[in-house]
Amino acid sequence: MKTIVFTGGGSAGHVTPNMAIIKELNKDWDIHYIGSKKGIEKELIQRISIPYYEIHSGKLRRYADKENLIDIFKVIKGCIEARSLLKKLKPDLVFSKGGFVSVPVILAAKSLRIPIYIHESDMSPGLANKISQRFATKIFTSFDETKRYFPEHKTFVIGSPVRKELFNGTADKGRQFLGFSSRLPILTIMGGSLGAKKINEAVRASIDRLTANYQIVHICGRDHIDETLIMNTRYRQFEYVHDELPDILAATDLVITRGGSNAIFEFLALHIPMIIIPLGLHQSRGDQILNAKAFEEKGYSITIEEEYLNQKSLIKTLDSLNKNKSIYDKNMKDSIQRDALKTLVNEINYFTSSTNRL
Numbered sequence: 001m002k003t004i005v006f007t008g009g010g011s012a013g014h015v016t017p018n019m020a021i022i023k024e025l026n027k028d029w030d031i032h033y034i035g036s037k038k039g040i041e042k043e044l045i046q047r048i049s050i051p052y053y054e055i056h057s058g059k060l061r062r063y064a065d066k067e068n069l070i071d072i073f074k075v076i077k078g079c080i081e082a083r084s085l086l087k088k089l090k091p092d093l094v095f096s097k098g099g100f101v102s103v104p105v106i107l108a109a110k111s112l113r114i115p116i117y118i119h120e121s122d123m124s125p126g127l128a129n130k131i132s133q134r135f136a137t138k139i140f141t142s143f144d145e146t147k148r149y150f151p152e153h154k155t156f157v158i159g160s161p162v163r164k165e166l167f168n169g170t171a172d173k174g175r176q177f178l179g180f181s182s183r184l185p186i187l188t189i190m191g192g193s194l195g196a197k198k199i200n201e202a203v204r205a206s207i208d209r210l211t212a213n214y215q216i217v218h219i220c221g222r223d224h225i226d227e228t229l230i231m232n233t234r235y236r237q238f239e240y241v242h243d244e245l246p247d248i249l250a251a252t253d254l255v256i257t258r259g260g261s262n263a264i265f266e267f268l269a270l271h272i273p274m275i276i277i278p279l280g281l282h283q284s285r286g287d288q289i290l291n292a293k294a295f296e297e298k299g300y301s302i303t304i305e306e307e308y309l310n311q312k313s314l315i316k317t318l319d320s321l322n323k324n325k326s327i328y329d330k331n332m333k334d335s336i337q338r339d340a341l342k343t344l345v346n347e348i349n350y351f352t353s354s355t356n357r358l
């Protein structure tokens, strides 16, 4: 029996790809997960009954902040905890999906000479993977363009691992769950795994116009349900969707989404045309802007930049997407569909400790 430790968290985008891989690994693997105490990874991994170990983790910032000192101590504490866990679990391989919590695990794994695989979902790498890359045995990326940020000899462009269950949804079941009919198109709005306040506000300000032509599924994030709209039969709100997501997406005609890499690759794989509203530069390093640009250039989506998001731009862009749905559909069907999940599962299943050990 071989042992593997997964890590990654902070938001679902750093966890759902790990969940996809975990489900497909063969029975030779004893699987464990190291995550943070409070991140979404704890709930998601416990739902799939994988042993979960908590460590301290600190936010890594690229700017001066008085919290930085406290967070450095948290990272050091996390490293000590991760090292003691790895010494006990003795994994053959550590697989990281990034996010702040992964850094202490990677540093600890390196100090114990444990091989490390990492996957980067975004076009421009996150800070955690930027730090981790030099310690990695192999680096996998979703986007071709990301290769240039990493050492060429150990970097492989493989695409984005999409959970298999997302392909097994049934539109009828989705409509039934939502209480929607097949007469009007279904528009799903996903503001990233943690929700998106600006998108929530723009959607709700336009709710009458939107529900005149669409039935709306709004995944709005924790504590963001609008109680005043609960009675609207064409508008269903969820904080987060777990098992019903495949059926909802099977019933979905169009999406409005943040530019989170995993979500947009999932919509691409399912051929659902999208409006992407990327997180702006004041709240992020701009990775979603690049993700959105790449998708728009390939004809899979239309971008609305957050500063231009208002009722008028939302409705106008949505009407244009709906009118040209068949074009977006064709572009997506013609796209190169890489089976990243299969590649990663094979890489791990056929991994032996002699594979590329640095």
Ligand SMILES: CC(=O)N[C@H]1[C@@H](OP(=O)(O)OP(=O)(O)OC[C@H]2O[C@@H](n3ccc(=O)[nH]c3=O)[C@H](O)[C@@H]2O)O[C@H](CO)[C@@H](O)[C@@H]1O
Residues within 6 Å of the ligand: 011, 012, 013, 014, 016, 017, 121, 122, 190, 191, 192, 193, 194, 219, 239, 240, 241, 242, 245, 258, 259, 260, 261, 262, 263, 264, 266, 279, 284, 287, 288
């Ligand atoms: C604010 C922030 O830092 N966002 C980053 C985060 O986004 P975020 O965590 O939102 O990640 P993604 O959009 O990439 O992925 C979200 C994942 O959660 C799943 N999901 C979402 C909602 C729901 O109700 N149910 C559900 O299962 C989606 O199907 C998808 O698999 O990680 C992404 C991948 O590195 C980055 O591109 C984003 O910039």
